[in-house]
Structure formats: C-alpha cells, structure tokens
Amino acid sequence: MDAILMSLMTALNEKLLINVYQRDTDDFYTGYVQLLGKQSVLLATYNDAGLADGAVLIAFPAIEQVEFAGDDLVDMSFRMRVAAEHHFIGLEPKKPLTFDPRQNLLHQLALHAQASGEVILVILADDDSYLEGQVTAVADDRLTLSVFNKFNYTDVRYLQVDFSDVLVVECEGLELHLETELLKQRNQLQHVRTEITQNDGQLEALFNEAQQSGQLLAAMPRNAGDQFYVGAVKAVNAETVVLRLKDMAGQFGGYVALRLTSIQSVITASDYLQTVKAYSDWMTAHHLEKQPVLNADREFDRSEDLFRSLINEAAAFERVVRVRVQNENAHLMGIPENPDQAGFEISVPSEEEPVAVTFDEVQEIAFGHIYAYLQEARAHRTR
16 A cells, blocks of 8 residues: 555656556556545546547555556547647536545535535445445435436436445546536436337338438447447448447447347437437537537448448558457457458557458447547557
8 A cells, every 4th residue: 555655646746647556447547646545546547549638536445556657548648648739629618626634535525515416426435336426415424316227217216335345436528517517407307118129120120210210329239238339320221220329428439330130239218328318419519529520410321231341441540440240259450451242350559460351250340439530540640
C-alpha cells in the first residue's frame, strides 16, 4: 500500500497520466490524479476515444497497481492528441471537484452528488453488479441511493450503502450525464415488454420492416457472451444485414455487417432500447451525435456480396475493420490485404504475420467507428 500511495503522490505532484488497475478485475482507469485523500484517490478520467470523461473515486484497497509507462499509456496519449487535433466533440469540461483532501473524499462526493442530483455509478465490495442512481441522503458513514436500471424500468429501489463497502464511484461522465437528463422525466418513463425474435431463418423480413420504419433494434450474435449491437438497419439481403450502430451514449458507433445465420436473436422493443433512443435524441439536439472524422451517412447496395465488397474497399483505402470468424469469440482488428474470391489476409498489430481468413468463415465485420479511425491514424503515423 505504501508503494501505491507513493505512486499516486508522484502522479499528483508531477501531473502524470497514469493507469490505475483494480484488484480482482481487468478493468482500469486512465487519467490524472485530482485529489489524494486519506482513504481514496480522485482521478480525472479519459475514455477510449481520448476525451476527458468525468472523474472516478477509487478506495485504496481496490487498487492493485499504478502504472506510469507502457504501451497502453503511449496509445492513450496518442488518442488524446488526435482528439485535440481533430476537435472531437464531448460535453463541456466541468470545473475540477474542489474537496478538502484532509476530510473523507467519499463523504464529500456523496454530498456533492446529492446537491447536484447527478447520477453516479457505485461499485461495492463482494458485489459484481454496478449500481447507478441518484443520492437522496447522506449520513456520516453511508449514503442512500435511488437506483435506476436503464435495462429495466421496473427495478425501483432505494439502497443504503455503507462507505466501508464502496470500492469505486464514477461521476460526471457523459453516460452519467445522459442518465441524469433522462431521469428528469422519470415519472414519464414507461416500462415496455421486451420483444425478442429468435432466429428461425426468417430474419430478412424482420430487418426489411425495421429498415422501412427506421426503428432501433438490438442484434444478439451467437456464441458472443453478453455482446450485442444496437442500431438501425441500413441494408439487408438473404445473407447479410448492415446496421448503423449507436454506442452506449447514443452517439454514432460505426457500422457492422452481420451474417444472418450468425445472429441468435433480435430485440425490437425493450427498456434499454428506449434508453439509447433517449440518449441519441439528446445528443442530436445538442449537436453531439457523431465525431467529425466519421461518416455517418453511408449507403450500401443490398444486391452486392456485402462482405466481399466491404473487405475490398477496406483493402483499397487501407481502412481498419474488425472481423469475427466462425467458432471464435476473439476479433481480428486491422487492415485487410490481398483480397481474392476466397478470402483475404488481415494485418493485426499484435501478430507478427498477417492472418489468413476465408469469406466463408467470416461472421461479422465492424467498421467506420472511432476506434478504427484511431488505429488507422496510428498506423499511418508510424510508417
């Protein structure tokens, strides 16, 4: 613990960008130390696009390691530079939180959240779930949280949370801001029954109807764990569907082409789809719908062999794509090379040699998102 404290103190005094790794999880936060208290540290954090994105309070017992150097931090510094150079858009930065480091930072943060009404995210010891909600009361040793479940509007709870059980509190980030805005209409939020269609070989008609209506839907790939895609249909044929994606903040998230046989099911109505739609509407109204370097208005020819045409285009223009192949949960992300009728190769940064892929084994291709753009920018600058 002394080594961790010394590392955090150095990061604070020298204004260093750091990664803070948590115990018992692969999750970590990247940012600058804002305040160093007696039981916890407050970081001003950055998201994967290189944008400032709120803050996080981390209790010392939750910290496994503090990292000052390494490939991840080099990559994040690059993303931050690209974000600044190309004027990536996000919320207007808020003033740094001004707490007294001699007093309990968690207690002060809870009071701040109660006064502002902003949603916070809380991670507790011995609990895998993340709690999001608004602070309604604060005592010397605990807070009361009005929980909001963006996946299920019927999940209405008030929980007393002991400060001693709190490992992490996220605050003031983009998604939490959107949730705060959504909760201003909490009394008008209506739960809808989840409508799910299992893949019985008839998805083409469903996707055609969704394309005509422009509705958001969620596609659940087979053998992909909890992963799913939320978006609107841009093109569909008997083999493939292309979705224009929304990310978790309702921003444009690129595109994905999915083989119809690779889809487990499709959700056409749910509380989470309502949540994403509300976020998307707010982002559009505030001119934050997409990053300026992305093309959110592409059209696709449904008569084409979409997988082949997308790979040929990516190879010709040296664009990064993310490919998932049959029977593999892992994704290959890189620039396709040498496409022919049977398949192609893809140069993946973590592999010494290009990986050979056949079109028959491709299950999905994701492209046109901000992380592909950043990887392209990195590849071009290192040549």
